[in-house]
Amino acid sequence: MKTFSKRPAQDERLASRPCAVCGVDSAAPYWDCGDFSFVRCRRCGHVYQNPQPLSDDLELRYDYEYFQYELDNAEQFYQLMHKGLQDLDFFAHEQLLRERGLFLDLGCATGVLLQNMYRRGWRVQGIEICEPAARYAIERRSVPVHVGPVESAPLAEGSCAVVHTSHVIEHVPDPRIFLQRIYQLLCPGGLAVIVTPDRSGFQARLFGSRWRSAIADHVNLFSSGQLMRLMRELGFSVVRKRSWGGLAAGSALQPLKRPADRLAKALNVGDVCAILARKPA
Numbered sequence: 001m002k003t004f005s006k007r008p009a010q011d012e013r014l015a016s017r018p019c020a021v022c023g024v025d026s027a028a029p030y031w032d033c034g035d036f037s038f039v040r041c042r043r044c045g046h047v048y049q050n051p052q053p054l055s056d057d058l059e060l061r062y063d064y065e066y067f068q069y070e071l072d073n074a075e076q077f078y079q080l081m082h083k084g085l086q087d088l089d090f091f092a093h094e095q096l097l098r099e100r101g102l103f104l105d106l107g108c109a110t111g112v113l114l115q116n117m118y119r120r121g122w123r124v125q126g127i128e129i130c131e132p133a134a135r136y137a138i139e140r141r142s143v144p145v146h147v148g149p150v151e152s153a154p155l156a157e158g159s160c161a162v163v164h165t166s167h168v169i170e171h172v173p174d175p176r177i178f179l180q181r182i183y184q185l186l187c188p189g190g191l192a193v194i195v196t197p198d199r200s201g202f203q204a205r206l207f208g209s210r211w212r213s214a215i216a217d218h219v220n221l222f223s224s225g226q227l228m229r230l231m232r233e234l235g236f237s238v239v240r241k242r243s244w245g246g247l248a249a250g251s252a253l254q255p256l257k258r259p260a261d262r263l264a265k266a267l268n269v270g271d272v273c274a275i276l277a278r279k280p281a
């Protein structure tokens, strides 16, 4: 899968931030990526971009060009999301949950997953910050989408049976608030599905600052262990974690890709982690 990566605009306003996981404002340099850099929190070990563009400027990155990238890759992204849900054994819970509330795709891009979940009998809702992508989802895929961040979505607490969010939390400036909002939106017994690059995976360790997920748009880089710790702290109960991806397509080590992918998956140390968590009933 190709990662969308371009240089940040020169006129973005930057600000220094404390750690979004533990709140402490003391971090050591971690990865220097040229136009931007990552630091590691001295207290909890979380890795994040610092300084970071202000939220308003970050939102401007999700423009027409970003929509085009999402649209060009929509079918491939759908296949990956569906595979992720299968690996998490999500579909075993589907029948019981479908009656209990919405399937919310938080960061739904062009709405391809929502369209498919609607066909499976779900009432669906999307939230998307990239306006052209949201418009495409509404007009071309006929699914309801709120345009804007999750904080501004007019959804009632407890209205969602499932909140799915794939490759989104690493783009969000405040992942703690983001996860808290997911928790509020879920009904008791509802499920959260969170997919994000895993900084503790094999590729991140191998490539360091050249890791394909160490890009400007990723302002928080979680290890799966830290993310699960944060989720438990916020009240979630983690049901299972899966991971996949041993080596990126097109890397210099291409002949090793297939065995590396198999090994990474078997050992649960892949490049991307997927976490299935429940809000206690």
Ligand SMILES: [Zn+2]
Binding pocket: 019, 020, 021, 022, 023, 024, 041, 042, 043, 044, 045, 046
């Ligand atoms: Zn911290």
